[in-house]
Amino acid sequence: EAQVTQNPRYLITVTGKKLTVTCSQNMNHEYMSWYRQDPGLGLRQIYYSMNVEVTDKGDVPEGYKVSRKEKRNFPLILESPSPNQTSLYFCASSLSPVGPQYFGPGTRLTVL
Amino acid sequence: SQQGEEDPQALSIQEGENATMNCSYKTSINNLQWYRQNSGRGLVHLILIRSNEREKHSGRLRVTLDTSKKSSSLLITASRAADTASYFCATDNYGQNFVFGPGTRLSVLP
Numbered sequence: 001e002a003q004v005t006q007n008p009r010y011l012i013t014v015t016g017k018k019l020t021v022t023c024s025q026n027m028n029h030e031y032m033s034w035y036r037q038d039p040g041l042g043l044r045q046i047y048y049s050m051n052v053e054v055t056d057k058g059d060v061p062e063g064y065k066v067s068r069k070e071k072r073n074f075p076l077i078l079e080s081p082s083p084n085q086t087s088l089y090f091c092a093s094s095l096s097p098v099g100p101q102y103f104g105p106g107t108r109l110t111v112l
Numbered sequence: 113s114q115q116g117e118e119d120p121q122a123l124s125i126q127e128g129e130n131a132t133m134n135c136s137y138k139t140s141i142n143n144l145q146w147y148r149q150n151s152g153r154g155l156v157h158l159i160l161i162r163s164n165e166r167e168k169h170s171g172r173l174r175v176t177l178d179t180s181k182k183s184s185s186l187l188i189t190a191s192r193a194a195d196t197a198s199y200f201c202a203t204d205n206y207g208q209n210f211v212f213g214p215g216t217r218l219s220v221l222p
Contacts, residue, residue: 100160101145
């Protein structure tokens with residue numbers, strides 16, 4: 001089944017404790033992206049990747065890192081999480097940067 | 113930078129009625145897409161309209177695009193309770209980053 005998977009789905013952590021949210025897609029998509037969703041603000045793009053080893057900042061990249069060592073994986077790294085990073089995070093992939101995006105189920109992160 | 117802005121923020125209708133949502137954007141675009149999100153879940157792609165298209169249909173969905181007014185509308189005909197969700201428009205800047213609007217919450221009452 002074609003899908004985008006994210007892990008973990010739920011995470012409660014404390015300020016400053018490094019964490020990684022994994023994202024994997026099995027559709028051989030070139031383009032992958034991370035978003036955060038906050039009430040009243042819609043989805044805001046954090047980082048995107050056009051292909052392996054090619055990443056670029058979205059609208060809200062501060063406090064986040066990404067890597068794209070393999071085509072299928074695009075992990076989101078929070079080196080020192082803070083409470084303002086409490087949010088619902090989505091990973092998405094698509095064949096091209098202008099095509100329909102396929103979204104993962106989301107990761108609800110709470111930083112205390 | 114917020115590109116797409118949906119209107120209204122929330123809409124409540126009866127089953128069988130039509131629902132219309134609007135999206136406005138600020139800069140020139142390549143494509144405009146509409147997505148649906150059921151409560152807290154991942155977004156699902158509904159329809160893509162290119163900047164040189166004016167109207168597109170998919171089942172009960174009809175999307176229009178007016179590039180002169182920088183606006184798009186999504187019409188859902190003969191709505192069902194299962195259409196209850198949030199709807200988002202998204203624009204891309206010719207292959208660079210994607211920008212989503214804040215969404216319209218649609219409630220379809222049985």
